[in-house]
Structure formats: C-alpha cells, structure tokens
Amino acid sequence: MSIDEVAKKAGVSTATVSRVLNAHAGVRPATRERVLVAIRECDYQPNLLARQLRTAKSRMLLVLVSNITNPFCSLVVRGIEEEAEKQGYHILLCNSESKLTRESAYLGLLSGKVVDGVITMDAISCLPGLTTMIGDFPWVQCGEGDPGIDASSVTIDNAEAARAGVTFLAKKGRSRIALINSDMRYLYAEQREHGYRQALAEWGLDYCQIEYVDNLDYSEGAKAMRNLLALPQPPDAVFAVSDVIAGGALSVAHQLGLAVPQDLALLGFDGVPFGNVTSPPLSTIQQPMHLLGVRSVQLLIAKIKDHRQPVVNEVLGWQLIERGSA
Structure with a gap:
C-alpha cells in the first residue's frame, strides 16, 4: 500500500499524509484523525529509510558488533x-565479524544520512581503514577504548581487573596459573594479558602458560584447556578472558575427571548469566555490560547534538564475583 493510496482513501493530499507521519503541528485534528484511520485501514508502513535520506537527522544509530552470539x-x-x-532513537545492528568489507557497506549509511552516528565494539587494529571511513561523524568505542583514536570510549580497566583476578587465584594458593586469551589484535586481550603477567611478577610466580583462541566460543575454550592439561606440568588454575571460553574449559576438566576447584581452579571474565548455572558456578570478573551500552549511547547522542563535545574516555567499575569454581 502506497502513500498515494492512503491520501486517496483519506481524501487529502500526499503532503498532508506526510505531515501527519512526521507529526507536524499544522494539521487540523479532524484531518489528522482521518489520515490515521486511513493508515490503519490500509496497513501502511512508511519507508523510513527514504524519509531519513530527506531529513537532517535520521534518529538511528549504527552499532557494529564483532559477534552477536557472544x-x-x-x-x-x-x-x-x-x-x-x-532518547527517541533506534539502532541498526551490524554483526560485522571484524570484516572490513561488511563494515564499509554499513558505514556508507553515515554519508547517506541513514544513521546519525556509530558505536563500535570491534577491534580497531583489525580494521585499519575504519577511522578513515568514519571520518568526522559522531563515533563512540564501546568496550574497546583506544586513546589514540579521536573518538570517545566506554571501557573498564582491563589490565587492573586481570591483575586482581590472578592475585585472587594466587591468594588461594595456586602457583601454576595459566591464561586462555583472545586475539591479541583486540586491546582488551592485550591489556588483560598485561595484567596477568604483572600479577605473576608481583607474586614471584615463574609458571606462565598462555593459550590463544581465534574466537570467543565454547569449543575454542575446550580446545585451549585440552592443550593446557596436556602439558608436562599442567596448571592448577586457569584464568580465561571470557566466560564463554571458561565454560568450554570447565567441560573439559569434567571430562578428564578433574575436580573443580580442588584439582583445578577456574576464573572467567564478563559475568554473563550462564556462569550462575554451571557446575560448579563460575567465578568471574563481572563487567557492567548494560551500563557500557547505556553510556555509549549517551556519549554518542551528546556528540550528535553538539559536534564540539570533547572526546571522553570513560572507565567504568568492575567486580570480582567469587563462586564455586575458584
């Protein structure tokens, strides 16, 4: 059903229908009601993208996520x-998998005014052309805060959180603490490894074993754990940079007959809900996930409304949650 058919049914011009759709004040109440009835009867769905191309602000935000299944x-x-x-905005979600071609297709919407700004959760180092493509458009980094980029960010102190996590394990009497880390092109992976190594040095622990995974998924965590437990001197504790990875590692420990935490302590990262229902429940470093999203939007909309807003690199708090796995 087209806007012309709605106008014909309501007995008005297409311009009047457009004014009603855009909530303009200059439409008489009786006419507005007649148009709204016609819209409902015709089951008319306005072409939002086409309308946004004609207006200064789309009130849509582009969100680039590396892996929405995480x-x-x-x-x-x-x-x-x-x-x-x-705040009266909608989001357009792109599951990019850190692929530049997919990113660039969506970022073209910025120049077309289909979206007003962008929030990225991707590794900046994976996408060297990203900053060029975004240019001067409003942009906020969420979870990946690179201070060398001229864009605001919302993160936690990943290095300090990791240092505290390893310290927690060391205080439990663990001396062979291994790390399962992510792709080092991500800043958080680099920072958490730095915190891991810093804590080992502070506690005088010589044991340092690191397994890297390609993706933050269950099977990768299981594979990494098998590799660690096959070492001549396996760890007595494992710190994983993701709860999903830790879940895979925990399953392998069970399969191999290890008691957790008696034989092997396990600490995850993020604080996602499924950690409450593993056996035993997963100790973890909890990020303020909801607040990371909220503050990213608030900073982005402030920038959209006033491009003179300064760059803000906001660091939120985190919490170490002790459960049964460590």
Missing part, C-alpha cells in the same frame, strides 16, 4: 537499545 555483546547491545529508545 552473550557479552548481546547484553551490551540490550543496554544500547534500551537507552536509544529512551
């Missing part, structure tokens, strides 16, 4: 979406 990402996106809607 519960950490999905919970951050929930915070983004809730805050965006609260």
Whole structure:
C-alpha cells in the first residue's frame, strides 16, 4: 500500500499524509484523525529509510558488533537499545565479524544520512581503514577504548581487573596459573594479558602458560584447556578472558575427571548469566555490560547534538564475583 493510496482513501493530499507521519503541528485534528484511520485501514508502513535520506537527522544509530552470539555483546547491545529508545532513537545492528568489507557497506549509511552516528565494539587494529571511513561523524568505542583514536570510549580497566583476578587465584594458593586469551589484535586481550603477567611478577610466580583462541566460543575454550592439561606440568588454575571460553574449559576438566576447584581452579571474565548455572558456578570478573551500552549511547547522542563535545574516555567499575569454581 502506497502513500498515494492512503491520501486517496483519506481524501487529502500526499503532503498532508506526510505531515501527519512526521507529526507536524499544522494539521487540523479532524484531518489528522482521518489520515490515521486511513493508515490503519490500509496497513501502511512508511519507508523510513527514504524519509531519513530527506531529513537532517535520521534518529538511528549504527552499532557494529564483532559477534552477536557472544552473550557479552548481546547484553551490551540490550543496554544500547534500551537507552536509544529512551532518547527517541533506534539502532541498526551490524554483526560485522571484524570484516572490513561488511563494515564499509554499513558505514556508507553515515554519508547517506541513514544513521546519525556509530558505536563500535570491534577491534580497531583489525580494521585499519575504519577511522578513515568514519571520518568526522559522531563515533563512540564501546568496550574497546583506544586513546589514540579521536573518538570517545566506554571501557573498564582491563589490565587492573586481570591483575586482581590472578592475585585472587594466587591468594588461594595456586602457583601454576595459566591464561586462555583472545586475539591479541583486540586491546582488551592485550591489556588483560598485561595484567596477568604483572600479577605473576608481583607474586614471584615463574609458571606462565598462555593459550590463544581465534574466537570467543565454547569449543575454542575446550580446545585451549585440552592443550593446557596436556602439558608436562599442567596448571592448577586457569584464568580465561571470557566466560564463554571458561565454560568450554570447565567441560573439559569434567571430562578428564578433574575436580573443580580442588584439582583445578577456574576464573572467567564478563559475568554473563550462564556462569550462575554451571557446575560448579563460575567465578568471574563481572563487567557492567548494560551500563557500557547505556553510556555509549549517551556519549554518542551528546556528540550528535553538539559536534564540539570533547572526546571522553570513560572507565567504568568492575567486580570480582567469587563462586564455586575458584
């Protein structure tokens, strides 16, 4: 059903229908009601993208996510979406998998005024052309805060959180603490490894074993754990940079007959809900996922409204949650 058919049914011009759709004040109440009835009867769905191309502001935000299947990402996106809607915006979600070609296709919407700004959760180092493509458009980094980029960011202190996590394990009497880390092109992976190594040095622990995974998923965590437990001197504790990875590692420990935490302590990162229902429940470093999303939107909309807003690198708090696995 087209706007012309709605106008014909309501007995008005297409311009009047457009004014009603855009909530313009200069439409008489009786006419507005007649148009709204016609819209409902015709089941008319306005072409939002076409309308946005003709206006200065689309009230849509582009969100680039590396992997929406990761519960950490999905919970951050929930915070983004809730805050965006609260402020009268909608989001366009791109599951980029850190692929530049997919990113560039979506970022073209900035120049077309289909979206007003962008929130990225990708590794900047994976996408060297990203900053060039975004240019001067409003941009906020969420979870990946590179201070060398001229864009605001919302993160936690990953290095300090990791240092505290390893310290927690060392205080439990663990001396062979291994790390399962992510792709080092991500800043958080680099920072968490730095915190891991710093804590080992502070406690005088010579044992340092690191397994790297290609993706933050269950199977990668299981594979990394098998590699660690096959070492001539296996760890007595494992710190994983993601709860999803830790879940895979925990499953392998069970399969091999290890008692957790008696034989092997396990600490995850993020604080996603499924850590409450593993056996035993997963000790973890909890990020404020919802707040990461909320603050990203607030900073982005402030920049959209006033491009003179300064760059803000905001660091949120985190919490070490002790459960049964460590």
